[in-house]
Amino acid sequence: MKVLKFGGSSVKDYQNIQKVLNIIEEKSKEDQLAVVVSAFGKTTDTLLKSAQLAKSKDESYLTLINEVERHHFETIENLIGNNSHNVIERTNELFNQLKTLHKGCYLLEELSPKAKAIISSFGERLSSYIISEAAKERLNATFKDSQELIITDNNYLKAQVDFETTYSNCSSYFNENDFQVVVLPGFIAKCYNGQTTTLGRGGSDYTASIYAAAVHAEELQIWTDVSGMFTANPTIVKQAEPIRHISYQEAMEMSHFGAKVIYPPTIQPVREMRIPLVIKNTNAPNDEGTFITLNTDKSSSVKGISYIENIALLTVEGSGMVGISGVSKRLFEALSDDDINVILITQASSEHTICVGVLEEDAEKAVSSINKKFEIEINQKKIDPIHTEKNLSILALVGDNMKNHQGLSGKMFSALGKNNVNIRAIAQGASEKNISAVIKRSDAKKALNTLHEQFFGEQTKQLNLFVTGVGNVGNRFLAQLQQQKEYLQEQLKLNVRVVGLSNSKKMYFDEQGIDLQNWKDLLLNKGETTGLDLFHAKAKALNLRNSVFVDNTANEHVSKMYQQYLENNIAVVTCNKIACASELNNYKTLKKVSKQFNAPFLFETNVGAGLPIIDTLKNLIASGDRVHKIQAVLSGSLNFVFNNFNNTNTFHDIVEQAQHEGYTEPDPKIDLSGVDVARKILILARESGYELELSDIENQSFLPQESLDTSNNKDFYESLTKFESHFQEIYAKANNENCKLKYVAEFIDGKAKVGLQHIPQDHPFYNLEGSDNIVLFFTDRYPVQPLQIKGAGAGADVTASGIFADVIRVANN
Structure with missing residues (x-):
């Protein structure tokens, strides 16, 4: 025999119920089935809301009930054929009872736990009856009320099951049952005196597990709207994948920490009987789903990453706690007395601090309880007033085999640290099946994706x-x-x-x-x-x-x-x-902030476009070398201009061509004035360890002052035409000396200058073609024959490739 449970999303409407019936029909060909169903999607929540409205004398409760009623009758109309009259009559009876209960809440302005349990039971009572009638038309099926089988105490909303009586009832019933399919409502039960009780959150799953354990089922199948438990919440982590095989303990840990496809109490009954549990997708019944058993494969250390939202962290702190026995007992006693669930606990070995994580909605009540319990110590200043932090989440790595893998905690916290996710508290049990960290809620999405990337897949x-x-x-x-x-x-x-x-x-x-x-x-x-x-x-x-x-x-x-x-x-x-050539303090601040927040600040293309000039310089300095002198042609645009300018063309036309081909800045005066080159030599000097300002760079400009004083490109180009004879004179003077004009940057023993120079034929700069750059580093290790870097130093493609390379460097950080 197998037990199948279908959740609210699986039976939310008649289309989905048809899918459920198809699955039941297929499965019943091989096995006898007990089928547990939840209320139609969101019905229970709506009924509880309507009851609260009725208690508050808000007559809109009737609107909600009518919506629920309409949905159920619409389902009957589309689902039931020949026997619909009887089903409609019985459903009417149930809704009349439901409305009477709401009327009572309205008149009495009261909603007791007993009334709340009865009202919330109607969702499952209705759904199981309607689905069983639809199943009878296709299968050898019957209906059985779970209240006749599952017996509990009288805690109406979170009833504790009397397993001995319940198992006896179930065994008797199913041993005598001749039907191939039995449809039962989940979530609901009865206490010893016959009153309706409910099994709490996830109660339908729990019901199915109880039946599976009671009849020693071959398998328990939980059918929902996802294909199993995932390595992380797939709505947040798009790369998350279904977990094929997981242990009971791992599933328990995952479900505690937000994996809502299954609830923790569900696992315990089947675990005791070692009954396999499978989570399947109603919308994709052929998907493998997640298989849950006592043991699982040991190939992977981390099985999943879960999180809980809306957490508050309460800190109890004070010197009066050190060495005093019973402090922890009193703390948890205070919380227990007010029915406050503690989700996470961490205590410093100094005994000076205890942190507990609770749901945010319980935070104020928890603080009040603790303050009351430790009122004397707080007044005597032996314990500080309770410190509360809200807007937090708990993140958890889960896996049975984590204890056999060293360094998991280090990998976890390192990955989070690199992404500036601050950890407020940490908890890890000795079993090492769970490592939990409290973080800001706003960081949860980033943290989940970061850890999933770290621990799963191909490490992309x-x-x-x-x-x-x-x-x-x-x-x-x-x-x-x-x-x-x-x-x-x-x-x-x-x-x-x-x-x-x-x-x-x-x-x-x-x-x-x-x-x-x-x-x-x-x-x-x-x-x-x-x-x-x-x-x-x-x-x-x-x-x-x-x-x-x-x-x-x-x-x-x-x-x-x-x-x-x-x-x-x-x-x-x-x-x-501009940033790296700005005021020295700003440059230093950016470097400092980059280290402080572990955020790389990369600017390789500031000098030489795609050439590895800055990276090479950094490696020299990091390895202990010292730079004494730098000689360089650092402007691809100026090199292009002076390589192409001669007595057969005009300076204006060559500059315009350089701008058109993308070698200059949008404002070409930045290049031709020497400011751009001055910035570059300043950056190299700073990266070499020298503290200079831009004003310390001597700029020997070749442009007439009138050209330098222009405020727009149009006026600048007109000035170049006006002073053509000046530029021809510069060219002629170099040509007469058999030299080429190169705009050179020099840094020697702490001093720097930039300007036009006549370069003779035996100089390394003489044959520098096109828009190429060249840098000569004279260092302790390269005192005579300098380290030379040469290549294309301007242009959109090479600059873009340099940016691309820096992006890859960030990835490798």
Whole structure:
């Protein structure tokens, strides 16, 4: 014999009940069945709500009852054929009783536990009767009232089962039963004097388990709307998968911590009899589901990650607790006396502090109970007033085999720490089947996804990017991401998603990842008005793990937002040089905040676009080398200009070409004035360990003062035309010396300068072509022959590739 239980979601309407009947019909071909059913979806909650309204003299209770009644008769109409008249008559009788009970609550303005139990029992009484009548038309089926079999004490709402009497009743009934299918209501029972009782939350599951244990069933099947227990809540963790096989103990731990497909009391009866329990999906009956037995495979250490929301943490603290026996007893006695369930307990070995986690709805009552119990000690200041923290969640790793794997706690807390999830309390039993941590409720989603990524699957790491600036560089960066998506997933085990996009006018977000094939259309047509604070606020509110802010602009205002991102554990990757070349204190602050909040701050493309200049310099310094001198051509745009400018063209035209090909900043004066190069040598000097300001860099500009004083591109280009003879003179002078013009940055023993130089033929800079950059590092280890880095140093593609590389570095952090 097998016992099948169908929950409220499985019998919520006549369409679903048809699915249930199909499953019962198929299963009954091989086995005799006891079928336990819940109330139609949400019926019990609605009846309890209507009863409360009646007690409060609110006549809208009638509206709720009428809605429930209408739904049941609609189900009968679509489900029952020939015998519908008798079913309608019996259902009318039950609803008349229900309305009479509500009328009593209304007149008496009272809703006792006894009345609440009777009213809440009607959901199962109605559903089981209607479903049994529908089953009779297709199968050799009958109805049996669970109140005639399950006997309890008189705790009407959380009744304790008399197992000896109940098992005896069940054995007698089922031994004499000749029907292939018996339909029974879940949740309800009767006490010794014949009054209706209920079995509490998850009572229908519990009913099915009692029957399975009583008849030594071959198997208990719990049918719901999901395909088993999952490694995490699939509505929050999209990568969560069904757990194929789990032990009773693991299932118990998971169910305690929020896995609502099964409730803890359900497991105990079948566990004692070692009856397998299977969780199946009514909507996908062929799915394997979750198989629960005494033992399970030992291949994986962690079986699942669960959490409980709406937790309050109460802290009892004081010097008067140290070495005093009975403090814990009094604390838990106080909570027990007020029927407050303690979900988590942790105590410091110093005995100075005890923390308990309770449901937030019980927090005020719990504080009152504890304060009353320790009133004398609090008045004597031996114990501090109870400290309460709300808006918390409890996160738990669950697995029988965790005790045999070293370092699990370390992995758990390290993963959370890297994502700035602060842990308020920790609890771990000696059995090591559960490691629990109390965290902010707002961090629960990020924490669950972080831990699932850490412990399950192929260890694919997800990066969530917030990208601002979608011009030349940003456009190419997004194209590269789209192109390399499969490679990143298959080869590097990285799932890089762009979650937020922004230009100067609009922003667009998609928490599941923006379609990079259509990002322009999405930003244009579905984007909302943007702003630097708005974009940051949205990224912060999403609170996603492994978040990265990518700045593809040259905007000073954007650079001033970096600290806010870093303080929210959002890494910053930028090609914008302004922040790292800003005031020294700001540069230091960004570095400090990056370390403090474990949020990488990467800016490789600040110098040399995609060339590994800063990364190489960092490795030199980290390995103990010291930089004495740097010589470099750091402006791809200026190198392009002076490689192409001669006496057969104009300086104006070459600069315009450089801008058109994407080598210059949007404002080309930034490049030609030498400010851009000054910023770059400043960044290299700072990364070498020297403390310099931008004003310390000597800038030997070749531009006329009138060109430097222009305020827009139009005036700037006009000035270049006006001073063409000046630029031709500069070219002629170098050409006459058989030299090339190169804009060189130099840093020597703490001092730096930038400016045009005549480069002779035997110099490493002489043959630097196109927009290439070159850097020479003279260090302790490279005193004569410098370490040389050379390559393309400008252009949207190479800059985008440098940003891409920094994003990968964040992933590897």
